[in-house]
Amino acid sequence: MTLLGNELVVELDRYRQRARDWLAEVTIPEVPLPLTEKFAVLRDWQKSLYAAGWVGIAWSTDAGGQGLTPLHHLVFTEELARARAPQPIGLIGLDVVGPSIERYGTSWQRTELLPRLLSGDDIWCQGFSEPEAGSDLASLRTRAVIDGDYFVVSGQKVWTSWAHMSQWCALLVRTDPNAPKHKGISYLLVDMSSPGITVRPLVQMTGDEEFCEVFFDEVRVPRRNLVGQLNEGWPLAIHTLGTERAGYTLRRRVDYEVAVDDAVSEIRHRLRGEGAPDRVNSAIGRTQVALRVLDAQTRKTITRLADKLGPTPEDSVDKLLLNDLEQDIFASIAELLGPLRSSPSARPFGLNTERWVHDHLYSRATSIYGGTSQIQRNIIAERLLGLPRG
Ligand SMILES: Cc1cc2nc3c(=O)[nH]c(=O)nc-3n(C[C@H](O)[C@H](O)[C@H](O)COP(=O)(O)OP(=O)(O)OC[C@H]3O[C@@H](n4cnc5c(N)ncnc54)[C@H](O)[C@@H]3O)c2cc1C
CATH class of the missing domain: 1.20.140.10 (Butyryl-CoA Dehydrogenase, subunit A, domain 3)
Structure with a gap:
């Protein structure tokens, strides 16, 4: 068990004071409850946070981050909440799928996709759950077949939060239907404007339409959008789920x-x-x-x-x-x-x-x-x- 070194404690106190000073100066947005208005306000807020260096605090600098520690990130998050300031909108990108792309992604994926994820220019969703694969995620059936330089993806996801507002999706697909169910799964990054994607929002008990059904009908995804190795996406999926928790x-x-x-x-x-x-x-x-x-x-x-x-x-x-x-x-x-x-x-x-x-x-x-x-x-x-x- 590590105790925090004195130097780090002093550094974190200094960082906390910097965060407090910044939050005292900036105009903190009022967050409306209706979803589309809330989305627009929080996306602008993410852009302001990013411009001031408060997003991707613990991410490496080549991925657009600040190269600090998770404790710096925690300190800023605490100060944000105490100032009654909202979180940025792109939390699925920032806290769920982004850290897995940062860790396992190619240099192209890290340097081209992640800075826009951090800035809020691109919103990301997580296409894991399916109608017959929620808790038993490894039973997923959305399939991807290789065709030259592309994967061709067909199938359905469900409960995909913010899919209707997203530019990108981290998608789990089955690439080897003959392998045992935890094998033969791959982790793809899919541009949500690709032809063949249909998104249908679902209404929650709050009245919001925050999550969606997403249908893929022969969607062509470039092979360079594969994260990690072909058929070895399961450990990456576990990493994403762990990061979320x-x-x-x-x-x-x-x-x-x-x-x-x-x-x-x-x-x-x-x-x-x-x-x-x-x-x-x-x-x-x-x-x-x-x-x-x-x-x-x-x-x-x-x-x-x-x-x-x-x-x-x-x-x-x-x-x-x-x-x-x-x-x-x-x-x-x-x-x-x-x-x-x-x-x-x-x-x-x-x-x-x-x-x-x-x-x-x-x-x-x-x-x-x-x-x-x-x-x-x-x-x-x-x-x-x-x-x-x-
Ligand atoms: C607000 C919200 C946002 C979400 N956003 C996303 C998202 O962005 N992307 C995404 O991919 N998914 C998302 N999900 C889906 C979520 O991950 C699944 O709902 C969850 O994994 C459960 O799967 P399921 O709904 O298919 O239920 P099931 O797996 O069918 O489970 C039904 C019930 O059976 C129980 N059960 C199942 N298996 C076992 C077992 N082995 N032992 C004991 N009990 C068991 C479960 O606990 C549950 O009570 C979201 C869900 C919600 C509610």
């Missing part, structure tokens, strides 16, 4: 602290000196306990980051904890609102019920995306505890 806890922890702070101060304002009912006090108490548990866990995560271990099965512990906490926290906030949450578009007593109702509904997705809670438990049982496969 690692670091996510650190980012969300501060978001929750801010959400709980905001909700409690809105409720306090509404009560205006009256004593809070027991129901309110116990919901606030529960959120505080949940945050302290997450704090304790993230200390271990920070140590792993400092040790530069990359994604590990331990990330599943973080993800599982986070799934439960996010749902507990937003359910508690919804409980704080009481019957007022049934008027989400108004602002009764100044309460931002629209935000809280949206976040409460969205929190139901946490135990599904990035691998369901049941799958995280399986990983912990098999890979951390060494129990036999169920």
Whole structure:
């Protein structure tokens, strides 16, 4: 276990102060809830962050990054949340597929594609899940056949977040149908404007159309868009899934602290000196306990980051904890609102019920995306505890 060296601690403090100074000067955008408006505002915000050197903080400089450490990235993410500033829009590129392209991509892929991913000029989506391949991802059937300098891709993906807004997709395809299911999978980078791609948005329970079905009908993808080796995409897919889990806890922890702070101060304002009912006090108490548990866990995560271990099965512990906490926290906030949450578009007593109702509904997705809670438990049982496969 690494303890942070004194020099690094001083450097991180300095970096935190720089972030605070910058965030105090810049105009922080208001984020509208309707999806298309939100997308436009957050894309502009990503461009401003990139121009000021706050995106790709831990990425190498040849890929357009700043060449600093994951801890610098964490420090900036914390300051962003504490300043009530939004995250950039391209998080699937930045936190999920981009790190795998940075690690396994060719020099052309890294230098041509990644700087535009960081700047927000190109938005990326992750084409992994299919109608019959979610938890059992290795059963995927979208196929790619080699034809000269191209792969020809046919099949269907589903739940592809932001596919309708994306310029690029990191796509898992089956390139050898005769190999065992974890073999014969390849990792392709697909230009979403290619002929033969149809994207159909799906409506979520929040009312947003954030994810989509994506159909591929003989889509031609240049062979230089293959990441890693032909038929050896599975370890890369595992890297992408691990990256999604690692670091996510650190980012969300501060978001929750801010959400709980905001909700409690809105409720306090509404009560205006009256004593809070027991129901309110116990919901606030529960959120505080949940945050302290997450704090304790993230200390271990920070140590792993400092040790530069990359994604590990331990990330599943973080993800599982986070799934439960996010749902507990937003359910508690919804409980704080009481019957007022049934008027989400108004602002009764100044309460931002629209935000809280949206976040409460969205929190139901946490135990599904990035691998369901049941799958995280399986990983912990098999890979951390060494129990036999169920
Ligand atoms: C908001 C949101 C955004 C998403 N974005 C993307 C995206 O951008 N790209 C992408 O590729 N995918 C995305 N997904 C898909 C997500 O990864 C899948 O939904 C998830 O992997 C589960 O797959 P599934 O929906 O097919 O459910 P299934 O795999 O069919 O699972 C159904 C139920 O069975 C349980 N189950 C399945 N297998 C086991 C097992 N072996 N042991 C115990 N229980 C099991 C599951 O836990 C679940 O409760 C997104 C999902 C959501 C909700």
